[in-house]
Amino acid sequence: MSSTMKAAVYHGPRDIRIEQVPVPEPRADEVLVAVRRSGICGTDATEWATGPVMVPLHQRHPASGHLGPMIPGHEFVGEVVDGHGELPTGTFVAAGAGVWCGRCDRCALGRTNICRAYYTLGLNAPGGLAEYVAVPTRTLRRLPDGLSFDEAAMAQPLAVGLHAARRAGVRDGESVVIIGAGAIGTFVFAGLSHLHHAEVTVIDLPGAKLERAAKLGANHTLSARDDVVDRVLENTRGRGADVVIEASxxxxxxxTALRMVTTGGRVLAVGLPKEKPIVDLFALTLREVTVDSTVAHVCDEDLGPALEILSEGTLGPLLLHSVIGLDDLVDLGLEPLANGQIDGKIVVTPSGTNA
Known part of the structure; x- marks a missing residue:
C-alpha cells in the first residue's frame, strides 16, 4: 500500500481540492478502512458553499483536536485493511462517524450522541472522502451479507433518521405528520415505519418526493401548496396530529407544525432553518404542546438496525440518485446539492472503482 492517498480536502468556502495526502496511521483503538463509498448530504453542501460551520478550519476542535484543512465525509463504508479482534482484515463495515468518550455523564445515560467530548469524522476530524480513513472500532458495524456498498453508504443518515423517530415519542395507532420528504424526511419515515404502526401523512411539494413517500407506505401525502393545516385537521376529525415532525x-x-399538532401533542424539530422561527408561546403553553429536538444518532441503538432496514432492499433503490467519482465531487455532487437540484443520495467512490 502506498504511503499517500487521494483525498478531498476542505480549505474554505467553495474551496475543496483533490490532493495527495499521507495515509492516516490508526491509533490503538482504531482500524484503517479502505473507503468503498462515501455519501454526501446537505451538511456537506453547506460547509462547502458557506462554511466553515462545523469544520475546525480556524479554531482547534476541543474534542478531536483537529485544526486546519480537513477531509470531509461522514457517511462512509469500506473494508478493514489492518484489522484486529472482532474486526479482522477484510471485514466490510459501515461507520457511524460520531465518536463518544464513554466516560461522561451523558454517556452514562446512554446518550452518546450528546457526549461532552463528541466529535464526528468528516465534520470535526478527517473523514471518508478519501481512499483511506482511520476509524475508532466502536463506531463500526459489519455489513449484512448481500447489502451493496451503494446502499450501505446510507446507513449513517438512516441511523440519524431512526434516532429522530425514537425521539418523536410516537405510539402505535397515533397520527403522525412529517413535513419534508427529502432525504432526511425519508430516513425519518423509514425509521418510524420500522418502530411503530402509525397513520403517517407526508407533506412536500408535488412530484417525486411525495411519490416516493407513497411507495414507502405513507397513508396520506399532501401538497405543501395547499392549506395543509386544514387538510390535517380534516383527516384527524378536527383534533390535529398527535405528533408532527418538521424535517424540511x-x-x-x-x-406550521405547531398549528397542526393536537392539544397535548408533540412537535419534533429535525430540519435546521436558516432563519429563527417565530413561536407563539401563548398558544403553545395553553395547549401544553411538547417541543423536542434531535441530533445525530446513538450508534449502539441505531446503526445496526439501519443496516437491517437497508437489507430489506426497498429504501436504497428509491433514494439513490447517483454514484460519482472523487474528481466529480464538486461539479456533480456538492454544487447541485447546494443549489437544491438533487432529490436523493449522491454516493462517491474515492478509489475511482465501483467494486
Whole structure:
C-alpha cells in the first residue's frame, strides 16, 4: 500500500481540492478502512458553499483536536485493511462517524450522541472522502451479507433518521405528520415505519418526493401548496396530529407544525432553518404542546438496525440518485446539492472503482 492517498480536502468556502495526502496511521483503538463509498448530504453542501460551520478550519476542535484543512465525509463504508479482534482484515463495515468518550455523564445515560467530548469524522476530524480513513472500532458495524456498498453508504443518515423517530415519542395507532420528504424526511419515515404502526401523512411539494413517500407506505401525502393545516385537521376529525415532525427546515414550517399538532401533542424539530422561527408561546403553553429536538444518532441503538432496514432492499433503490467519482465531487455532487437540484443520495467512490 502506498504511503499517500487521494483525498478531498476542505480549505474554505467553495474551496475543496483533490490532493495527495499521507495515509492516516490508526491509533490503538482504531482500524484503517479502505473507503468503498462515501455519501454526501446537505451538511456537506453547506460547509462547502458557506462554511466553515462545523469544520475546525480556524479554531482547534476541543474534542478531536483537529485544526486546519480537513477531509470531509461522514457517511462512509469500506473494508478493514489492518484489522484486529472482532474486526479482522477484510471485514466490510459501515461507520457511524460520531465518536463518544464513554466516560461522561451523558454517556452514562446512554446518550452518546450528546457526549461532552463528541466529535464526528468528516465534520470535526478527517473523514471518508478519501481512499483511506482511520476509524475508532466502536463506531463500526459489519455489513449484512448481500447489502451493496451503494446502499450501505446510507446507513449513517438512516441511523440519524431512526434516532429522530425514537425521539418523536410516537405510539402505535397515533397520527403522525412529517413535513419534508427529502432525504432526511425519508430516513425519518423509514425509521418510524420500522418502530411503530402509525397513520403517517407526508407533506412536500408535488412530484417525486411525495411519490416516493407513497411507495414507502405513507397513508396520506399532501401538497405543501395547499392549506395543509386544514387538510390535517380534516383527516384527524378536527383534533390535529398527535405528533408532527418538521424535517424540511423551510421557512415557516416549524410554525406550521405547531398549528397542526393536537392539544397535548408533540412537535419534533429535525430540519435546521436558516432563519429563527417565530413561536407563539401563548398558544403553545395553553395547549401544553411538547417541543423536542434531535441530533445525530446513538450508534449502539441505531446503526445496526439501519443496516437491517437497508437489507430489506426497498429504501436504497428509491433514494439513490447517483454514484460519482472523487474528481466529480464538486461539479456533480456538492454544487447541485447546494443549489437544491438533487432529490436523493449522491454516493462517491474515492478509489475511482465501483467494486
Amino acid at each position: 427546515g423551510a421557512p415557516g414550517q416549524f410554525e
